[in-house]
Amino acid sequence: MLEVNNLSAFYGSIEALRAIDLWARAGKITTIIGANGAGKTTLLRAISGLIPTRYGVIRYVGQDITNLEPYKIVKMGISHVPEGRQVFATMSVEENLELGAYLRTSRRRSREIRGDLDFVYDVFPVLGERKTQSAGTLSGGEQQMLAIGRALMSKPRLLLLDEPSMGLAPLVIKGIFTCLKRLHEEGLTILLVEQDAQIALSVSDYGYVMRAGKVRLEGEARELLQSEEIKRIYLGEEQPPEGGSDGV
Numbered sequence: 605m606l607e608v609n610n611l612s613a614f615y616g617s618i619e620a621l622r623a624i625d626l627w628a629r630a631g632k633i634t635t636i637i638g639a640n641g642a643g644k645t646t647l648l649r650a651i652s653g654l655i656p657t658r659y660g661v662i663r664y665v666g667q668d669i670t671n672l673e674p675y676k677i678v679k680m681g682i683s684h685v686p687e688g689r690q691v692f693a694t695m696s697v698e699e700n701l702e703l704g705a706y707l708r709t710s711r712r713r714s715r716e717i718r719g720d721l722d723f724v725y726d727v728f729p730v731l732g733e734r735k736t737q738s739a740g741t742l743s744g745g746e747q748q749m750l751a752i753g754r755a756l757m758s759k760p761r762l763l764l765l766d767e768p769s770m771g772l773a774p775l776v777i778k779g780i781f782t783c784l785k786r787l788h789e790e791g792l793t794i795l796l797v798e799q800d801a802q803i804a805l806s807v808s809d810y811g812y813v814m815r816a817g818k819v820r821l822e823g824e825a826r827e828l829l830q831s832e833e834i835k836r837i838y839l840g841e842e843q844p845p846e847g848g849s850d851g852v
């Protein structure tokens with residue numbers, strides 16, 4: 605569904621992505637894992653057209669989308685849940701969701717959007733319970749659900765997710781990944797970026813490991829979970845992982 609070939613991107617003279625090759629297959633969950641600063645966010649932003657790329661090609665369902673304007677990429681069916689959620693704190697939950705549908709202008713629009721809101725509330729019931737509340741009053745986990753819900757409102761076929769687990773407690777993370785699995789079962793293709801290799805690989809079909817702007821390793825997620833190198837470097841078996849979650 606999404607194919608990235610030989611992609612490079614720069615911040616000034618710094619090469620943040622170096623000749624990336626990657627493939628996200630239709631109907632699958634593909635993950636990109638790697639430490640902080642590896643280039644994961646940069647890659648998702650390049651796919652979404654949010655930063656320019658210098659070399660290489662990005663193809664989506666056979667069409668070249670390299671350096672297209674972001675709204676065109678959204679219209680084609682790619683939706684991006686950004687790192688750090690970026691919900692509009694002073695707006696209500698429902699207003700945040702409606703913003704996600706801003707590109708749709710058909711005459712049946714409001715009925716369609718109503719149906720899509722109902723779908724989001726079905727996947728994330730807590731958002732329905734809090735639809736009139738301002739987004740800033742939600743917990744971190746609820747804000748992550750809202751960010752995903754907002755992305756769903758553009759009716760994507762491919763969802764790009766940037767570190768949905770960031771800063772959340774293990775139980776909250778589990779809840780969010782359960783919802784992602786449901787979306788996947790309903791046919792959504794997912795490209796998931798994560799620092800939490802364990803949880804990312806455990807829900808994914810295929811994985812890529814990035815370091816310093818390059819893909820260092822790739823394979824079936826099941827196999828990467830068993831790989832000695834991954835265990836050593838990314839699953840924290842040399843040192844116990846830090847209890848780095850600061851609440852919900």
Ligand SMILES: Nc1ncnc2c1ncn2[C@@H]1O[C@H](COP(=O)(O)OP(=O)(O)O)[C@@H](O)[C@H]1O
Pocket residue numbers: 615620638639640641642643644645646647
């Ligand atoms: N706006 C920016 N300007 C300059 N350098 C940046 C910018 N954003 C990220 N970088 C650098 O690019 C590299 C990759 O960053 P990023 O894609 O955010 O990594 P990750 O998401 O894997 O943590 C890092 O070295 C980071 O410091």
Ligand SMILES: [Mg+2]
Pocket residue numbers: 644645646687766767
């Ligand atoms: Mg990042």
